[in-house]
Amino acid sequence: MDIFYEIHKDIPREGPGDNDSTKQAITMLKDIPENSTILDIGCGPGMQTIELAKNINGKVFAIDINKTFLDRLVETSFNNNLSRKIEAKQMSMFSLEFKQDNFDVIWCEGAIFIIGFERGIQEWRNYIKIGGYLVVSEISWLRKDIPEEPKSFWESDYPEIKGIADNIKIIETSGYSPVGHFVIPESGWWKDYYNPLIDRINKLRKKYINNKEANNRLDNTQREIEMYEKYSDYYGYVFYIMKRID
Ligand SMILES: C[S@@+](CC[C@H](N)C(=O)[O-])C[C@H]1O[C@@H](n2cnc3c(N)ncnc32)[C@H](O)[C@@H]1O
Numbered sequence: 133m134d135i136f137y138e139i140h141k142d143i144p145r146e147g148p149g150d151n152d153s154t155k156q157a158i159t160m161l162k163d164i165p166e167n168s169t170i171l172d173i174g175c176g177p178g179m180q181t182i183e184l185a186k187n188i189n190g191k192v193f194a195i196d197i198n199k200t201f202l203d204r205l206v207e208t209s210f211n212n213n214l215s216r217k218i219e220a221k222q223m224s225m226f227s228l229e230f231k232q233d234n235f236d237v238i239w240c241e242g243a244i245f246i247i248g249f250e251r252g253i254q255e256w257r258n259y260i261k262i263g264g265y266l267v268v269s270e271i272s273w274l275r276k277d278i279p280e281e282p283k284s285f286w287e288s289d290y291p292e293i294k295g296i297a298d299n300i301k302i303i304e305t306s307g308y309s310p311v312g313h314f315v316i317p318e319s320g321w322w323k324d325y326y327n328p329l330i331d332r333i334n335k336l337r338k339k340y341i342n343n344k345e346a347n348n349r350l351d352n353t354q355r356e357i358e359m360y361e362k363y364s365d366y367y368g369y370v371f372y373i374m375k376r377i378d
Pocket of ligand 1: 144173178224
């Protein structure tokens with residue numbers, strides 16, 4: 133098995149986030165139709181998909197390229213009696229197979245970095261009805277005085293990382309009106325994401341004690357976690373809620 137999947141399989145989430153933040157963002161959607169059509173992009177194992185289906189009337193289409201995550205979501209939907217409200221499909225965020233102007237809400241927690249913030253909000257806009265919403269969470273600088281260590285770490289991992297004001301400027305010039313934004317709490321990084329990853333790293337260190345390649349991968353994940361432990365005042369995951377205006 134690919135070491136990446138061994139590190140990541142069967143953990144509650146695949147990126148920072150928590151149900152309270154998902155619910156907080158849902159409360160910022162005003163006047164959506166009674167029977168909304170929602171698209172959750174890069175759903176992973178689908179913790180936020182379940183929350184969307186529980187809190188919004190309508191149908192949630194959840195897409196990801198990873199079949200194992202989608203299978204987990206199908207099982208969790210069934211266990212929560214939500215199978216009728218959630219449809220999981222294997223599909224890439226780079227080539228959405230839906231009609232234009234189709235969705236009341238497009239949602240993407242912790243996955244827009246894969247296509248890039250600016251490209252994602254511009255391309256996905258075509259699939260949202262005019263007056264509909266796009267909600268994304270994206271790693272963002274929280275201050276201007278970023279120390280060199282996290283700056284070079286994140287700029288080499290994700291060169292598109294920006295501050296909140298710069299992301300809002302992109303939203304405003306991409307055919308949306310910004311509705312609001314908020315930073316997820318630090319607990320949203322630890323509880324369902326980094327803490328389970330730390331346990332997994334400790335187990336895999338024992339399994340792969342003499343495997344240099346596996347240990348390099350484990351070192352990379354551990355370094356990311358240590359970076360956040362040290363510099364969480366400087367960057368965070370930010371929810372951006374925006375409305376398509378034309
Ligand atoms: C950081 S995880 C976030 C998952 C989930 N939203 C969460 O918060 O737990 C990113 C997800 O994007 C998926 N992904 C990667 N490339 C993709 C692509 N081209 N199209 C759709 N999903 C993709 C991964 O399989 C993974 O589930």
